[in-house]
Amino acid sequence: MTTAYYAKYSPGHHGARDRIGGIPTHLPPQYPMCNDCNEPLTFIMQLYVDDKDLFDDSWLALQLYECKTCYEPSLIAIDKGARLNAKNEGVPLSQIDYQLSNMGVPSSRVEWGEYVQWQDITWERRDDPEPTDDIAQFWDDDNLKPEFAYLGHDKLGGCFAWCDDGGTSAKELGAIGQFSSIGATAYLYNHPHRGLSFEYF
Numbered sequence: 001m002t003t004a005y006y007a008k009y010s011p012g013h014h015g016a017r018d019r020i021g022g023i024p025t026h027l028p029p030q031y032p033m034c035n036d037c038n039e040p041l042t043f044i045m046q047l048y049v050d051d052k053d054l055f056d057d058s059w060l061a062l063q064l065y066e067c068k069t070c071y072e073p074s075l076i077a078i079d080k081g082a083r084l085n086a087k088n089e090g091v092p093l094s095q096i097d098y099q100l101s102n103m104g105v106p107s108s109r110v111e112w113g114e115y116v117q118w119q120d121i122t123w124e125r126r127d128d129p130e131p132t133d134d135i136a137q138f139w140d141d142d143n144l145k146p147e148f149a150y151l152g153h154d155k156l157g158g159c160f161a162w163c164d165d166g167g168t169s170a171k172e173l174g175a176i177g178q179f180s181s182i183g184a185t186a187y188l189y190n191h192p193h194r195g196l197s198f199e200y201f
Helices: 095-101 107-115 146-152
Strands: 002-011 042-048 059-066 073-079 119-128 155-157 175-179 186-191 195-200
Touching: 059 186, 073 195
Parallel strands: none
Antiparallel strands: 002 119, 002 155, 042 059, 059 073, 155 175, 175 186, 186 195
């Protein structure tokens, strides 16, 4: 068995460190900018990992950012020595702005913009099966078996029972998290050779 932390959500912001929306509590050394348009990236989510024995001991939090124009994503590990965001820096996710910026793009992205709500996150620690490339054991046709249905819920760490379109397992890709409560499902990765990244499905 391996440890996983399953997300529980509360609408709005009520002081939780872990949350969707708003602005970051701690800052990376430089605020992330879009490589295409050179605009500051929109802050999406922060997940504190300093109290979870899953990742690098020097990490304080993981933060997700995205350019609302170019859709360039960024997943950043914030070190424990990161400075507090005392000046309220950052570009918060605004549902109205995000919807307007999505005019003319595929409808799935517009739906994502409409769906995002600011939420606080708390965690439930659970034991998952060991990560594996043999995910067929968890599936019955196109559905997770009832006893493994929880593996598809939002979480950090644990076992991820899916492969990408090319048939590469989540374990091989270095999956470390999955979150569907930001609209489209976002998968977080920490690959030994490619580092931190995330993508939407």
